Amino acid sequence: MGLATFFTLGSAKPNFVDDPVLLISKIKIEITGLSTVGKYNCSTTFNKKDTICLNSSKNDSFDTEINMSKFDCGNKIMTKDLQGTVKVKQFPNSTVSLSDIKPCGKNYKCNLTFIVTNKTLKYKDFMLYNADDRIHGSLNLNFSDIELKAPVKMAGLIKVKDAIVVNFTLYKEPTVLKTGTTQKSVTTLFKTVSAPSLSIKN
Numbered sequence: 364m365g366l367a368t369f370f371t372l373g374s375a376k377p378n379f380v381d382d383p384v385l386l387i388s389k390i391k392i393e394i395t396g397l398s399t400v401g402k403y404n405c406s407t408t409f410n411k412k413d414t415i416c417l418n419s420s421k422n423d424s425f426d427t428e429i430n431m432s433k434f435d436c437g438n439k440i441m442t443k444d445l446q447g448t449v450k451v452k453q454f455p456n457s458t459v460s461l462s463d464i465k466p467c468g469k470n471y472k473c474n475l476t477f478i479v480t481n482k483t484l485k486y487k488d489f490m491l492y493n494a495d496d497r498i499h500g501s502l503n504l505n506f507s508d509i510e511l512k513a514p515v516k517m518a519g520l521i522k523v524k525d526a527i528v529v530n531f532t533l534y535k536e537p538t539v540l541k542t543g544t545t546q547k548s549v550t551t552l553f554k555t556v557s558a559p560s561l562s563i564k565n
Contacts, residue, residue, distance in 0.1 A: 383466070385415040385498070386536035392429055392453040392459070393530040394445070405445050414462055417471075419518045425533065428519035431457055444514040444523075448506065449517075454480045459531060461491070469493050477502065477529070482509040499532040 393406040399494035411427050436442040447522045458478040465472055467490070468477075485506070491498045505525045506513045513523040 369447060383417040385417065385464075385533075387413045387415065387425065387533050389534045389535045390427055390459075391530075391532040391534070392434075394434070394527055394531075395530070396524055396527040399521055403436055403437050403441055403523075405434045405442065407433040407435065409433070417464060417466060423464050424460065426460045429457040431455060431460060448511055448514050449509075449550070450480055450561070461489075461531075464491070471498060475500070475502070475531075480511065481510055484508070491531075497534045499530060502529040502531070503527075504529065 383484075385472075388410065389408060390411045391406060391408040393404060395398075395402065397403075407429065409430075413425055415425055416423055431449055432446060432455060434442065434445055436445055456478075460476040460478075461473045462476070463474050470489040470493045472488050473491060475484075475486040477484045477486075486502070489500055491500045504527060506523075506527065507525055513525050515522050529539045
């Protein structure tokens with residue numbers, strides 16, 4: 364019985380969603396760099412639910428605002444320095460827009476628009492690398508690219524390097540079947556049903 368059920372399920376074509384989609388649940392933005400006293404990492408993570416349809420004109424973009432006051436650098440002094448550097452009081456929000464998102468092998472390509480302070484940075488064919496539960500990309504730039512000055516402390520004894528890396532991470536939700544079952548659940552079901560039929564008694 365178990366073996367018959369397995370072949371019945373195995374021969375049926377899984378009823379996945381018609382259009383390939385990315386279901387996004389949250390986003391993380393990281394700013395990393397170097398100073399004369401070592402490496403620093405400032406980040407913010409927040410919920411952002413969205414559905415991106417690939418190879419479709421329905422919705423192939425992802426847009427979000429970033430509250431710059433929510434960045435945490437691990438210590439109050441560095442956090443305050445970053446907020447001062449990006450002029451949080453004058454420009455409280457930045458914007459990230461990923462458009463024309465298309466598969467590229469196992470990964471994705473898109474057009475990236477990053478608005479920080481009053482500067483707009485645009486990048487074509489920006490790579491988003493695919494992992495099990497997320498897609499992520501990195502942008503290398505300088506504070507001077509957006510006409511900002513890296514922080515300097517203690518009469519110049521501590522200096523932050525001009526170069527920074529901005530990491531964008533979009534966390535995925537499992538792709539859902541039309542029946543409401545995830546792909547992982549189908550795999551588990553196959554293993555559960557087929558296991559008894561594989562036992563052999565002498």
